[in-house]
Amino acid sequence: MSDDPAEAPCRLYLITPPVLPAGFADRLAAALDAGDVACLQLRLKDAAPDEVRRAIETLMPIAQARDVAFILNDDAVLAAEMDCDGVHLGQSDGDHAGARMLLAGKILGITCHDSRHLAMKAGEMGADYVAFGAFFPTTTKEASHRAELGLLEWWSDVFTVPSVAIGGITAANCAPLVEAGADFLAVVGAVWNHPEGPAAGVRAMNAAIAAAG
Numbered sequence: 001m002s003d004d005p006a007e008a009p010c011r012l013y014l015i016t017p018p019v020l021p022a023g024f025a026d027r028l029a030a031a032l033d034a035g036d037v038a039c040l041q042l043r044l045k046d047a048a049p050d051e052v053r054r055a056i057e058t059l060m061p062i063a064q065a066r067d068v069a070f071i072l073n074d075d076a077v078l079a080a081e082m083d084c085d086g087v088h089l090g091q092s093d094g095d096h097a098g099a100r101m102l103l104a105g106k107i108l109g110i111t112c113h114d115s116r117h118l119a120m121k122a123g124e125m126g127a128d129y130v131a132f133g134a135f136f137p138t139t140t141k142e143a144s145h146r147a148e149l150g151l152l153e154w155w156s157d158v159f160t161v162p163s164v165a166i167g168g169i170t171a172a173n174c175a176p177l178v179e180a181g182a183d184f185l186a187v188v189g190a191v192w193n194h195p196e197g198p199a200a201g202v203r204a205m206n207a208a209i210a211a212a213g
C-alpha cells in the first residue's frame, strides 16, 4: 500500500468552526500538523465579506503550506477573486454551471443532500465531488435531510466522481461510511469540539478511518 495520503481510499475533510475563536490560526496549524487532512473549508455563515477576506488571507497560507486544499464555502466569486483552491456550493448557493466556468481548474464541490438525482446532475455539470448528508444528528447546523449508507454504496459502485459524507460524523461512528465507499469524511465538531483539543480530534478521525479502510 502507498504511503502517499492522497492515495488513501478515504480522507479527512475539515471544516472550520462557525465562528473563529481568538488564536484560531495556531489551533488550525496544530490540527493540520496532527495528521492527514485533504482539505480545509472556510465556513463562516455569519461573517461580513471583509471578515471572510481577512480569514482567507490568514488561514489559506497555513493550509496550503501543508498541502491542504483551501475551499471557500458558499461564494464562488470571492473564491475566484482570492485565488482559493476551490469552492463548496449548496443547492441555494447560486449558479453551479457559472461557478464551474469561473473556477475552471479549481475544486468545485456540490451539496446533494440525500438525492441521487442532484448528485448525477452535479457530476454531469463537472463537480469535483458530491456531498451527501446529514448521516447523523448534528448540532453544528439545522440539517433538514438525512442520508443513508446505501447512497454512498450506490454512488461509489456506479460513478468515479468522489463523494463526501457529512453530518454528525465522529471517530466513533465513521466506520460504516468508510466501508460504504465515502471518499472523504467532512467534520466540524469531531475535531474542534474534541475534549483533548483539535490535534487529538484529527488523530482520532485518522485512526478510525485507517481502522475501517
Ligand SMILES: Cc1ncc(COP(=O)(O)OP(=O)(O)O)c(N)n1
Binding pocket: 013, 041, 043, 045, 073, 074, 088, 089, 090, 091, 092, 093, 109, 111, 131, 132, 133, 141, 164, 166, 186
Ligand atoms: C463538504 C460539505 N458538504 C455539505 C455542506 C453544506 O453546504 P450547504 O448545503 O450549502 O449548507 P451551508 O454549509 O452553506 O450551511 C458543506 N458546507 N460542506
Ligand SMILES: Cc1nc(C(=O)O)sc1CCOP(=O)(O)O
Binding pocket: 111, 113, 132, 133, 134, 135, 137, 138, 139, 140, 141, 143, 145, 166, 167, 168, 169, 186, 187, 188, 189, 190
Ligand atoms: C455544514 C453541514 N452540512 C451538512 C449537511 O447535511 O449538508 S451537516 C453540516 C454540519 C457538519 O458539522 P458536524 O461535523 O459538526 O456535524
Ligand SMILES: [Mg+2]
Binding pocket: 073, 074, 088, 089, 090, 093
Ligand atoms: Mg451553502
